[in-house]
Amino acid sequence: KLGLEVGKEEDFSRWYQQVLTRSDMLDYYDISGCYIIRPWAYHVWQTIQEFFDKKIKTLSVKNCYFPMFVSQRALEQEKDHIEGFAPEVAWVTRAGSSELDEPIAIRPTSETVMYPYFAKWIRSHRDLPLRLNQWCSVVRWEFKNPQPFLRTREFLWQEGHCAYIDKAGADSEARAILAFYKSVYEYLLAVPMIDGVKSEKEKFAGGLYTTTIEGYVPATGRGIQAATSHNLGQSFSKMFNVVVEDPNSPANANGDAAKLNVWQTSWGLSTRTIGVMVMVHGDDKGLVMPPRVSEIQVIIIPTGLTTKHTDKDRALVHNACLDLVSQLTKVDIRADADLRENYTPGFKYNHWELKGVPIRLEIGPKDLEKNSVLSVRRDTFAKASLPLENIEETIANLLETIQSDMLAKATRERDAGVRMVLSWDEFVPALNNKCLCYIPWCNTSECEDAIKERSSRAEVGDEPQDEKAPSMGAKSLCIPFNQPTNPPLVPGETKCIQCGNLATVYGLFGRSY
Numbered sequence: 001k002l003g004l005e006v007g008k009e010e011d012f013s014r015w016y017q018q019v020l021t022r023s024d025m026l027d028y029y030d031i032s033g034c035y036i037i038r039p040w041a042y043h044v045w046q047t048i049q050e051f052f053d054k055k056i057k058t059l060s061v062k063n064c065y066f067p068m069f070v071s072q073r074a075l076e077q078e079k080d081h082i083e084g085f086a087p088e089v090a091w092v093t094r095a096g097s098s099e100l101d102e103p104i105a106i107r108p109t110s111e112t113v114m115y116p117y118f119a120k121w122i123r124s125h126r127d128l129p130l131r132l133n134q135w136c137s138v139v140r141w142e143f144k145n146p147q148p149f150l151r152t153r154e155f156l157w158q159e160g161h162c163a164y165i166d167k168a169g170a171d172s173e174a175r176a177i178l179a180f181y182k183s184v185y186e187y188l189l190a191v192p193m194i195d196g197v198k199s200e201k202e203k204f205a206g207g208l209y210t211t212t213i214e215g216y217v218p219a220t221g222r223g224i225q226a227a228t229s230h231n232l233g234q235s236f237s238k239m240f241n242v243v244v245e246d247p248n249s250p251a252n253a254n255g256d257a258a259k260l261n262v263w264q265t266s267w268g269l270s271t272r273t274i275g276v277m278v279m280v281h282g283d284d285k286g287l288v289m290p291p292r293v294s295e296i297q298v299i300i301i302p303t304g305l306t307t308k309h310t311d312k313d314r315a316l317v318h319n320a321c322l323d324l325v326s327q328l329t330k331v332d333i334r335a336d337a338d339l340r341e342n343y344t345p346g347f348k349y350n351h352w353e354l355k356g357v358p359i360r361l362e363i364g365p366k367d368l369e370k371n372s373v374l375s376v377r378r379d380t381f382a383k384a385s386l387p388l389e390n391i392e393e394t395i396a397n398l399l400e401t402i403q404s405d406m407l408a409k410a411t412r413e414r415d416a417g418v419r420m421v422l423s424w425d426e427f428v429p430a431l432n433n434k435c436l437c438y439i440p441w442c443n444t445s446e447c448e449d450a451i452k453e454r455s456s457r458a459e460v461g462d463e464p465q466d467e468k469a470p471s472m473g474a475k476s477l478c479i480p481f482n483q484p485t486n487p488p489l490v491p492g493e494t495k496c497i498q499c500g501n502l503a504t505v506y507g508l509f510g511r512s513y
């Protein structure tokens, strides 16, 4: 059966799974939480990789590869970094039929893999800055229900790890990387992001601060953490003893200079990117692929051929399709033709709509007479008859228009899903209206806990716990760099909507993935 059996608004999680499997993006695997990434999705990941890799090379970041195995000693080098996460760590305990003397962990992230070697390699300030990145997979044995691309036990990502002589170096690089992350989503995936800093409660416990980009999924009204870039401060360099001689401090009496723990950053972006793109742009006909990341940007389909037409007519139309493919390919447009004899044009339209191909071109005998082609946009279904004259430029422009229209539409929907909430009694209704909320906030962890508690479904009245309504409370997603100004938050006057103490920031809150 082609097409989707369930609508996006009808049953979102079933829609999401069906759109992924029926578009051949992904297949389920016989180990829970693990999925097969098929070519249609893998092309998106490779496009992101090429784009991001070029960006970090402008910062002189070098790619490398560390082992996926972590010794128990290394992993537990820093207790509080790992203790919160310990249940998620997967261990190798046996090889063949023989037990290992020591269990070996599979990396859930690579701080503890890399930093002992940072300590070994960084001996002098001249060894700084050190800027490394690796493209790899990591394993986190999550117990919450898995979701393809969004929460999986193994996922592909990149993790960057850098070391600087001072805080300023770490600050500026962390922010530069965050801007690159934002452009992955906004330039490639046509998904708008809100950037900001995580609260003390939500930040990466091992670090000084976490900057983040936060997405919004209109269909569920939930926020989603899309990528993070941390200034780790000096906590990891103290744990792992990554020290240099302080170039700015004179040697003391007996000649040895002061020691300085380096300042570090770490940053990660994963295949969650693909899930966000699907959730934001997909519709009831299937995927809607942003042109910049779609393996096929234009699909050309012969049409209008009936039994009345001769084999010659058919050959003419098929050749016109193939000519068009080569014309577009010559100008780097990723075009293909679907000349399968055993499927009707209508069947093919559904198939390529399901896969979200941005433009469909229909060519038949009549079009050849008029030297034109019928184009259909996947995002709006708008049809237009296009002259074959100068078709390359026309299609190139149409692809650009689709890319920017998709971002504009997703931005309108995101803006409609984020509200200014200036009093507590508006907060939960806004969440239940699928909105994220900017709230005047005191920025304390205990208040954050109270907000989560008071906004979880159980707390609010006793309406039936229908499985769709998220029973979770609202989390703080970020303190946006771009603080709302309407109305302005008046320091010393504006109150936190939860606890009534003075508000110091606007916080972005919402139910989230």
Ligand SMILES: O=C(C[C@H]1NCCC[C@H]1O)Cn1cnc2c(c1=O)CCCC2
Binding pocket: 081, 082, 085, 086, 088, 089, 108, 109, 110, 111, 140, 158, 159, 160, 204, 228, 230, 266, 267, 268, 269
């Ligand atoms: O991974 C990070 C921090 C950092 N890691 C490198 C990329 C950027 C950033 O995510 C946080 N973190 C999340 N999840 C886990 C761990 C963990 O450190 C360690 C144990 C298992 C689960």
Ligand SMILES: [Mg+2]
Binding pocket: 140
């Ligand atoms: Mg986690």
